[in-house]
Amino acid sequence: MTEILRTEGLSRYFGAVTAAEDINVTISEGEIVGVIGANGAGKTTFINMVTGYLPPSQGTIAFDGSPIKGMGPRKLMRKGLARSFQIPQLFLELPVIDNLAIALSAAEHRQFQMIRPVRTPERIKAADEILEQMNINHYRDEMVTAMPQGARKLLDIAIAMLGNPRMLLLDEPTSGVSMEEKYTLMDTVMEAVRQRGLTVLFVEHDMEIVQRYVSRILAFASGEVIKDGPVDEVLADAKVQELVTGKHHRTPEKEGDA
Amino acid sequence: MKLERTELSLIGVAIAIAILAQFSPNWLVFTLTLAISTALVVMGVVMLMRAGLVSFGQGLFYCLGGYAVGLGGRFLGITDALVLVGLGVVVTTVVAMILGLLMTRYREIFFAMLSLAFSMILYGILVKSHGLGSTDGFGVVDWTLLGFTPGDGQATTTALMLALVLALAIALFLNRYFKSSIGLACEAIRENEVRVEYMGISHRKVLYINYVLAAAVGSVGGSMTALAAGHVDPTMAYWTISGEFVFIAILGGTGHVAAPFIAALIFTLVRTYAVELAPNAWQMILGIVLLLIILFLPKGIWSLFTRKKGAAS
């Protein structure tokens, strides 16, 4: 399998605070990797650095063999690196269809077109397809504000996938979603991912979800990767149990068990 | 190219106005010309508002357009109105392309204040230009239109026709622009810049293009005002004038390309009547009207003409 993402010595400091320290990770094409860790362990910082939102203090990042450090989200998206957000980043006051149409026009490099409407028949068709796949097609003409959290998460991920990425980073795709919905949501997402053959790295607190969908885990604590390996091996690790999962593979998390 | 309903209505209204103008008293024609010119500048404010930016300095471009007409006629000997308007657009575009590099870095109140600062700097330069009449300004030369010289009493109507044609062209363009990729990208930036970047769209570039276009549109408004009123002066760049444009933009709302025109006309009529009926309290009347609009029609007058679900709440 070919390597798609590699970080070496990646670190980030906020003043005296260390948010990420010496992260060395290599991910191969087609892998589905789970990222676990307590709050503040550096997971989101890691994603933010990889996707260009936060400049790293030290270290290097390579995507598809070429260095990408210093590139912003826009360039990285063009290279095939997309992400979703813990808090869905959507255009709340615009209809769902337009949220997708804008993404599609950007994917076509036609974001500066002034005369042609953004809602071309082709784009509407493509949007309808992904809405259907994500199972949120009934919100098509609603404002995003009318959507519940789970649907927003799906829309957020759908937008990320419209850029035809090769790798997708999902930041807590199930946070804020009720227990019952989580599996449906993840099933929908993972099905879409599989169809597109994407490499996925996702942050998740729920160990059952992690176990169910990933083949490999990165365990974060205090800004460092304390364990990297196959699911069973990582979850069995004493240090991971102590610092991340707790004894019963459960996180001391705010959502609890609905 | 197939025309959609809004476009047909816009063309229809323009033709109707052009016909009615032949039978209207001169003052109404003049007021209408000024209202249309004002609406063009307001259109620029609306373009920026759709991208989440509020300019308290759109008077800068209004004034540049006006002075281009004044100076072009006086020092370059240009008399053709279209060439003068074009000159304004060129000058304004150049200035906006330079300022835009800086302005697109700012948001919210800082954008508002910085745009105000640049407008006031132009005001200051013009006030200091004793040769251009300082605050008194100067008269615009008699102009022609494509070789036609408007005779006595025809100038007002000719100005209206020119304003109508230009405004119609701009309105048709903007109607499409607002629904285009870049138009929606502007709204997307207002909503969420982070997502826009993650979509692979440069928000700076989108804002930049939008800013320059808004400036050019504002310049046309300034040029038309100068051609109609026959006089330019630095007040055009003073911040209260820019404030008036924002006032009208909010009055109309950003929902539709026709909103600024309706708002500008209502604003002009309200002000004219207020000045006439209560010469000592017209500002108060304007203020109260504005408050009522904000209170009862938070999306502007245009929301009366739409029935979007939940839009009024």
Added chain:
Amino acid sequence: MLTVWAILIDGFIYASWLFLVAAGLTVIYGVMRILNMAHGSLYALGAYAAASALGWYYAQGGDQLWIAFAIIAVSAILIGAISGLIIERGLLRLMYGRDEILMLIITFAVLLILEDVMKLVWGTTPYFAWQPYAAMGRFNIDVLTVSQYDLLVMALSVVIGLGLWFWLERTNMGKILRSIIHDREVSEAMGVNVRRMFTITFMIGATLGAIAGGVTAPIISVVPGIGVEVIVLAFAVVVTGGLGSITGAAVGAVIVGLARATSIHTMPELELFIIYAVMATVLVFRPHGLFGLAAARKI
């Protein structure tokens, strides 16, 4: 050398006046996120109230300086607090939660209304309450003279600045206000009566504006329109310093004051640009003003 002294003295006198004018604006913005365009009208209201009260006092044959000062203080505080209360309770309260820019336009409407209200109440004839200013006397530095009234304004400005700092940093209410500034929703959830705090803040901000007008009244001829003239000035100072920061307003006032004095003494032709030039320059290098902080989006 004389010019250097003159620049320093004039710069700081003007700066303290600017700070008085801008302080209320920045307090209201800091807590309430409202850029109050009607602040200039409150300044004018204070000036009119003080000038007409002083006029009445001197028409009665009064000649006590301290009573005159008491009259300025009482009339400005009364009119500032009352109009602040009316504007906040009667209007702004209905509009909370609207967009920042829309709030600005709302206060612009208030400005338009107040301009005419003042004209209806006080007419258009200038009010001229020169007595306290003249009575304070002056002292000389070579040919240069300094009005002792100006020094008093400077002292008042320092007192108000320190008072605001103490209020926000050292009192219980200041703590609550800072929590509101930091996160309105959270403090609301913790049981803070945000609305009451808003009323108090707006009244204090409005009163500060009125006081600035009140102490300026004896220096100038109070005419319609003086409010509009100070708004942009106050805005420029506050934006230069960083919106919502008291320290910022003070530093902004000093920078603008000194820059302006330097220009008037050395290049009077540039005076018209100087404030905008200072503001634009600061914003180019510090996009949120000297003491302003960028708010990051949560993702």
Added chain:
Amino acid sequence: MTTQQPRLLKRTLLSVALASVGVMGLAGAANAQDDTFKVGFVTFLSGGASGPFGVPAAQGAEIVIDAINEGTLPAPYDSKGVNGLMLESVVVDEAGGPTKQVEEYRNLVQRQNVDAVIGYISSGDCLAIGPVAEEMEMFTIAFDCGTSRLFAELDDPQYMFRTGLDAVADNVGAARYLAETRPDAERIAGIQQNYAWGQDSWQDFTLAMEQLMPEAEIIANQTPQIFQGSYGTEISALQTERPEIIHSSMWGGDMESFVLQANARGLLAQADALLTTGESGLHRFDGQAPNGTILGGRGPFGAFMPDNELSEWFREAYEAEHGTPPSYPASKAAQAILALKYAADNSGAEGVPSSEQLAATLKGAEFPSVSGTVRMDLANGHQAVQPMYYGEYHYEDGEAELRNVRSYPGECVSAPDGYNAQQWIKEGFPGVDCD
């Protein structure tokens, strides 16, 4: 908001808009009544110029208009009405800048159907209105604006008149007064509001000084912003230059504020102030200007009005109504109304005189006014020639008066036709007649 409300509002708004356009259209078609003469009076009712200029002017005009309609003016204006017609005025606020004024002017002429327009304090407004008046062929009198460009830029005026002097006269007169009363002064400074009026005034004054007092040195000029109010820094800057004379064209509240501050700071003890519009503060300074401060009133207006029947009547009537003597803007407004009455009464028209008849009558006319006899001699009979007055402020026992008043005939302070004013001064006042 319920759904009914917007629909109701929409309907109301639409009908209001339609109705108003309809009414306005009708109003445009309707003719004015035959037994009244309608005049538009444009003056500042809001903003900084309203208090010292705009409102007193409106009051002065109102008093004269009322007296005209009652027939209580002294001779030769003792007939009732103008040309037998009731005089009705429509007052419009001059605030808002030239573009808005052009719009209001058109409204006055075409919607309100006025028969004449009198107004304009701001020079910018005058310059913008001039060509429009000519285009619309409407008899128009500028009563106060002072720009010398008005008739320089208006080729062959037919309908535009000015019954006041231009600012050149103010400043040439000021220089003459200095040359006569303070011939030894060497260090001259100035402070002007930073806009056209201030710049023009200072330019004309310094040019005239070069001619009349070549020994004197112009050492500094401060240009504070209009309506700035506090002039502490400018006063310091002037003090460090140690002037003997300070020329200022500031007006209204700004002028009063400056005098108050400069006096309290001792600047006016170090130097004499010459205030070209100082007359409007004569009864307001309350001793806050030192005795000997030189005041001008833009001609024979306000306290400079010569004693004649008209001026005595006006002074009394104004004081009875408003409690203070009329200041110069009030007199100038009164003069413009009198000019209108003169033109109407002598037009020989039946009923409402046309603009052509009014213009033909006023052109080159000589008519009695509150300021003495006004000769419309310049700009081909469209611009008044009047003497310029300066005097010194004197305050004693609560009474203010003017002393050492000197007058300069019109030919002494105004450029003859065919001369650009600045050129005229630079060439050493060719054709000047000061006797």
